[in-house]
Amino acid sequence: MKADPRGVLTGAHYLDGDHAAAEGGLAAGCRFLAGYPITPSTEVAERFAARIPKVGGGVFIQMEDELASMSAILGGAWAGKKSMTVTSGPGFSLMMENLGLGIMMEVPTVIINVQRGGPSTGLPTLPGQADMMQARWGSHGDYEIIAICPSSPQEAFDYMITAFNFSEKYRVPTLVMMDECVGHMTEKVVIPPADEIELTPRKEYTGPPEEYLPYLPDKDMIPWMTKAGDGTRFHTTGLTHDEKGYPVMNADCQETLVRRLIDKIRKNADEIAIVEEEEVDGADVVLISYGISSRVAIPAIERARREGLKVGSLRLVTVWPFPETRVRELAKNVKALVIPEMNYGQIYYEIERCAAGNARTILVPHGGGWVHDVNDVYAGIKEGLK
């Protein structure tokens, strides 16, 4: 289906990443944002709050905290609206419990984390990329999730639409893992006409109301959804449940449910994966990066190429599910993979796992607060060529 033109601010704009993400959400049809302000993400909510009265109906609520924000968007989605919230590190921590509820109830929704330096309150106004593993494993229990890392305001807009589409298609909360640099960077953002924006519609149940089973999976492993209170019998819970949505406390039901929650993402990992490659064929060293670090690494790559070194680049747009197939392939054809990230090794260990000894893996860490020194990234490339 096409986007509702009322939410699409078609044209060229000069926007920061936060504002672009808000516009992306609106273009994707999001009409409910519940959030609690936190630097450096507040501008997303500000923009959404200012714009929502002008798009033909919708609600912004400033909640009492992030626990409530996360709960509220799950409710918003069950009421039939596309819903999102936005936060940064400390708020992301508070959302983890109810993120798990969203995963268990299979609620299509989008959570933006504009990452700042941590742990704890850390560096409110300065960047970090150290919530990447929290994005993967932050809620308790076993699950798979989708996370996307934009590296520019244009991508913040574009990939918000992708995030909503993934969340609807796979019925899973989808994370947009920005960082302060991208959130507060301003560039031209081109918003296309509404009829050029393709949206994945909700997988709505259309059969006889009395036959509806809220957790009966389709062939694609995804159950049909209804609007709560709209005529069908409806029950959902965070407890392990059967096809009717009622709690069933035994190992068989747990196995059937959790297995499906994982498989619906894991078996589609290749379809979900979005990567950008540059001069990877014939490269001796490939730099793997995501978010702002991808752009910061460019002068180092260019310098190495000017010296005649064969350096490629693989940018992870989706980080979860991890684009494992491509990284495994790549590791067989290069000497080393160099990984600059604003943490002391998170995605690095995923890459090391997938390299499986076929290529050296070199971490170029940075504790956050500012981006990498280009010389450090260059030194990582040189190290990989040794």
Added chain:
Amino acid sequence: MNEIRISGFGGQGIIKCGYIVGKTASLFDGKFATLTQSFGPEARGSACSAQVLVDDEPIRYPYVTTPDTVVAMSQEAYDRFGADITQDGTLLIDEDLVKSLEPPKVGKFYSIPATRIAEQLGLRLVANIVMFGFFTAMTDIITPGAAREALPSSVPARFVELNMKAFEQGYEYGLAVLGKLPDGGEEKPEETKSGANAGAGSKREAGSKKAKGKSSSGKNTGKKKATQGE
């Protein structure tokens, strides 16, 4: 590629000034522009800066490394950023706010009493736009036509006229400094290139035609915070 740093103190509209430079270049001059900002919780009153890259090609590495153009609208900003500029770069200052300066080793050095001009227009808050006009005149980074297109949608609707006036005053002041004013009758201010005594109590006025606006005694300034347009 142009690497621009606009600096001053929080509350002067420094980031806004950078925003309008970037917007002018990328939306109305057909170029690419990336704005980043030094951003702290301290905000009003402390040093802040906006960095803008402008290029004909898409910008990949998004940060300013060695600026070729520096605007300083406070002493602290000048002290922090004034020397950090390429040798053939351009330095622009507000001469009433940057008083103590070593003659910088730069290609071009120009000064303007931007805040005083804004006060004469009745609102000190538009000093950043006076400086934006001056910047437009003194560098070839953006065109004045594009700047005039970008400005109205970048400031609150009720202040468009005032901001356009501020822009024109800054721009004309710049043309006068360069000796390019089309109006031959205009009094030509003395050159401040070389800059040795530019900041030190120079009492030049931008031109005799300037309307004497009510001087802003501060009662207007704090409250009317310009909100960000796009």
